[in-house]
Amino acid sequence: xxxxxxxxxxxxxxxxxxxxxxxxxxxxxxxxxxxxxxxxxxxxxxxxxxxxxxxxxxxxxxxxxxxxxxxxxxxxxxxxxxxxxxxxxxxxxxxxxxxxxxxxxxxxxxxxxxxxxxxxxxxxxxxxxxxxxxxxxxxxxxxxxxxxxxxxxxxxxxxxxxxxxxxxxxxxxxxxxxxxxxxxxxxxxxxxxxxxxxxxxxxxxxxxxxxxxxxxxxxxxxxxxxxxxxxxxxxxxxxxxxxxxxxxxxxxxxxxxxxxxxxxxxxxxxxxxxxxxxxxxxxxxxxxxxxxxxxxxxxxxxxxxxxxxxxxxxxxxxxxxxxxxxxxxxxxxxxxxxxxxxxxxxxxxxxxxxxxxxxxxxxxxxxxxxxxxxxxxxxxxxxxxx
Numbered sequence: 358x359x360x361x362x363x364x365x366x367x368x369x370x371x372x373x374x375x376x377x378x379x380x381x382x383x384x385x386x387x388x389x390x391x392x393x394x395x396x397x398x399x400x401x402x403x404x405x406x407x408x409x410x411x412x413x414x415x416x417x418x419x420x421x422x423x424x425x426x427x428x429x430x431x432x433x434x435x436x437x438x439x440x441x442x443x444x445x446x447x448x449x450x451x452x453x454x455x456x457x458x459x460x461x462x463x464x465x466x467x468x469x470x471x472x473x474x475x476x477x478x479x480x481x482x483x484x485x486x487x488x489x490x491x492x493x494x495x496x497x498x499x500x501x502x503x504x505x506x507x508x509x510x511x512x513x514x515x516x517x518x519x520x521x522x523x524x525x526x527x528x529x530x531x532x533x534x535x536x537x538x539x540x541x542x543x544x545x546x547x548x549x550x551x552x553x554x555x556x557x558x559x560x561x562x563x564x565x566x567x568x569x570x571x572x573x574x575x576x577x578x579x580x581x582x583x584x585x586x587x588x589x590x591x592x593x594x595x596x597x598x599x600x601x602x603x604x605x606x607x608x609x610x611x612x613x614x615x616x617x618x619x620x621x622x623x624x625x626x627x628x629x630x631x632x633x634x635x636x637x638x639x640x641x642x643x644x645x646x647x648x649x650x651x652x653x654x655x656x657x658x659x660x661x662x663x664x665x666x667x668x669x670x671x672x673x674x675x676x677x678x679x680x681x682x683x684x685x686x687x688x689x690x691x692x693x694x695x696x697x698x699x700x701x702x703x704x705x706x707x708x709x710x711x712x713x714x715x716x717x718x719x720x721x722x723x724x725x726x727x728x729x730x731x732x733x734x735x736x737x738x739x740x741x742x743x
Contacts, residue, residue, distance in 0.1 A: 395532050396422050404486035405532050406479060410434040410495035417475070419482040420532075426482060432474040438496035440474070443467035445499050448680040448724050463723050465506050465514055472505040476517060488522045488704065490733070492529055501679055503711060504727035518715060518727075522708045525732045527668060542702035545595035545639055548574045553582040553617050555646060557684040558600040564691030565598050569698050584623040588634050595639025596697075600686070603646035605662045613662055615646065629663065633670040640673030640734075641703060645690055647681040668734035674703040679728040685720050689713075689729065704731050 399405060399422045407418040408430075415430040415437065432440075447461040475497065476483075483489065491502060503518035517523065526532055550565045552558035559578065566574040577586050582601070591597055602616035611629050619625035627635065636642070644663060664677035676693075689710050696706030707729060714726040 392420070392425055395420055395529060396425065398532055399490075400488070402485075402487040403490060404483040404488075405490040405492070405526075405529075406483070407492040407529050408475070408494040408497050410437075410497075415495075417479055418529075419479050421482065421486065424482070428478050428482070430474060430478060434495045437471070437474060440467045440471050441496045441500045444471070444501065444504065445680065448728065461724055463504070468504055468506040468514075468516075471500065472507050472517065475500075476505060476507070483521075486521065488524065490524050490526055490532055492526050492532075499679065501723065501727040501730070503730075504723040513721075516715065516723075518708065518711055522704050523730075524704050525730055527665065527732070527734070531734060542700065542705075543595075543639075544700050545641060545697065546573075547594040547639070548596045548598065549587070549590050549594045549637070550574050550576045550598045550600075551582050551587060551617075552576070552578040552600040553602070555601050557682075557686055560684075561600045561645060561687040561690050562598075564687045565694050568691055568694035580618045582618045583620040584617050584625060584627055584631075584635075585620055587617065587627075591635045591637050594637045596641040596643070597635070597637040598643040598645065598690075598694075600645045600690075603644065603663060613666075615644075615663065629666045632663070632666040636667055636670040636672050640671065642667045642672045642674070643676045643690070643693075644678065645676075645682065645686055647678060664732055668732060672734050675732045675734070676703065676707060677730055677732060679730060680724075682728070683725075685714075685725050688720070689726060704733075707731050 395405065399420065401422055403421070405418075405420040407420070409416050409418065410433075413433040413435070415433055417428050417430060419426050419428055443464045444467050447463075450461070489502075493500065502523050503516060505517040506514045507517055507520065508515045548565070548569060550562045552562040562576055562578055566576060575590070577583075577590070587597075599615060604612075604614055604616070606612040613629050615627040617625045617627055644667070664675045667675045692710040692713050693706050696709045697703065701709065711726040711729065714720045715723075720726070
């Protein structure tokens with residue numbers, strides 16, 4: 358049992374530095390995390406679930422502050438992949454270049470089958486938790502965990518979101534490197550909001566600014582949203598909110614980029630290897646653009662994309678998206694920032710915003726809320742060659 362975390366870390370940590378050109382420090386590269394160290398980093402209300410897909414077998418290592426157990430899962434990776442695609446596929450498929458929500462039905466039977474396959478077998482171990490720290494593997498990197506259907510009621514399906522706050526971790530090492538969640542989350546005091554050419558970006562930036570005290574949120578929009586301006590401001594802010602176009606290149610991760618305004622110094626394409634100089638000092642990044650969690654998939658390591666790039670650069674919390682976002686984003690992000698401004702941690706704030714949508718008939722469809730996920734990092738800065 359004590360060797361399982363080290364084995365998992367070796368399988369899942371290598372992609373972290375890939376694509377950024379950074380060499381992790383010896384402390385950050387250490388993957389031999391004794392189980393006791395992982396348990397010490399967990400709060401009383403947390404459970405860590407580290408999924409493993411090997412050959413045709415699947416299992417989950419479940420760790421709490423008091424116990425740890427490996428639980429076999431009933432379905433192999435191929436079956437899980439098929440079920441995940443039945444949920445996610447309609448939300449990423451376009452017709453004549455546009456997403457048609459009329460054709461993007463939510464497959465509740467697949468979501469219920471996945472709940473029974475990847476959550477129900479763990480329930481005796483995680484039932485007392487409020488917060489799930491999930492280390493995905495294989496096809497589960499593409500799974501919107503919050504949308505798993507746990508049951509039904511007269512009002513409709515019940516979801517994993519209704520019971521748990523979920524957070525994604527790139528590997529088990531990130532759990533061991535966390536500070537135990539005993540101190541209150543420090544409310545961001547310096548926020549930078551950036552919007553450029555994305556549908557709904559202007560009302561979204563307005564909603565972000567309105568959530569905080571007047572004058573607290575400087576905005577870089579339209580032609581002012583340049584790499585030069587963001588690079589100058591980011592080292593001095595606690596939270597960076599980006600509402601822009603994003604391109605995730607699953608063939609060449611280094612080509613993934615955020616689209617910003619060009620100026621005389623830079624072309625406006627913020628690529629993966631440029632991310633370290635744009636990571637905010639406070640370590641909180643909101644990537645409110647299309648499919649910012651996506652990227653090239655590496656077996657045993659996961660998705661190498663924009664969100665992972667910010668974690669590699671030292672971000673502590675990154676909110677990213679699993680499929681294209683739409684005009685409703687302004688409402689969700691406005692509620693999310695109001696929760697942050699009230700002192701909530703990013704995971705708690707994001708869950709509250711998603712629950713508000715899930716209970717509103719106009720935006721209750723999982724397309725509007727389930728694709729937003731929070732990834733947590735260890736806040737370990739990379740060491741670059743000089």
